[in-house]
Amino acid sequence: MAFPELPLAVYLNTMLFTFLALFPILNPPAMAPVFLQLTGGIKEPQRNHLAALIGLYTWVFLSLLLVVGGWMLKLLGISIPVIAIAGGLLLFHSAWKMLNRDPRLSESDKAELKTYLLDKAFFPLTMPLTAGPGAIAVTLSLVPRGPVWHPQTLASFLATSCGIGLAALTVFLFYRFGTKVIRRLGPTGEATISQLSAFILLAIGVQIVWSGLRELIRGL
Numbered sequence: 001m002a003f004p005e006l007p008l009a010v011y012l013n014t015m016l017f018t019f020l021a022l023f024p025i026l027n028p029p030a031m032a033p034v035f036l037q038l039t040g041g042i043k044e045p046q047r048n049h050l051a052a053l054i055g056l057y058t059w060v061f062l063s064l065l066l067v068v069g070g071w072m073l074k075l076l077g078i079s080i081p082v083i084a085i086a087g088g089l090l091l092f093h094s095a096w097k098m099l100n101r102d103p104r105l106s107e108s109d110k111a112e113l114k115t116y117l118l119d120k121a122f123f124p125l126t127m128p129l130t131a132g133p134g135a136i137a138v139t140l141s142l143v144p145r146g147p148v149w150h151p152q153t154l155a156s157f158l159a160t161s162c163g164i165g166l167a168a169l170t171v172f173l174f175y176r177f178g179t180k181v182i183r184r185l186g187p188t189g190e191a192t193i194s195q196l197s198a199f200i201l202l203a204i205g206v207q208i209v210w211s212g213l214r215e216l217i218r219g220l
Contacts, residue, residue: 018163055172
């Protein structure tokens with residue numbers, strides 16, 4: 001059985017290719033400690049709910065970006081390097097705050113997290129911390145070519161969106177269950193991993209900014 005105008009093998013290949021392209025960029029195994037660090041002041045059920053929301057928002061955000069992003073960027077005259085620089089600066093800012101804050105949360109901080117953290121499920125926990133400029137750039141590179149309303153193009157959009165869904169599912173699984181493994185390491189191990197993750201996130205932000213600047217300079 002095949003989706004109209006797109007053989008099943010091609011459909012599955014497109015879906016798998018999308019997943020393999022996005023998974024290393026989303027990198028949920030490395031981001032799970034960051035997620036735990038940011039949600040250290042809330043209860044387990046809330047954290048699990050937040051992980052589900054982030055997984056869902058990652059799929060919805062990147063799928064919408066796939067459909068409208070390429071054309072909107074061309075319409076607005078915004079280039080991918082500019083998006084990369086802006087997103088990299090946001091990541092750098094978040095990682096810097098993680099590195100310099102007191103790992104122990106005050107009671108007021110915990111109360112604020114419990115009250116407002118679910119409101120931050122999309123920004124900044126989904127974008128840019130999970131689906132950052134790297135994921136945005138990869139998604140935009142996967143926009144199917146051809147007339148928008150052609151059946152084969154629509155089928156390619158669906159296959160790519162399914163691949164994004166698979167990648168988003170791994171985000172949920174690692175955020176939902178990976179934190180339990182991290183907690184078994186104890187407070188010292190958890191703190192070490194959290195600080196190391198923050199430093200890695202800082203380095204990722206610098207790398208993304210540099211890559212964007214390099215592309216801009218190359219285009220001069």
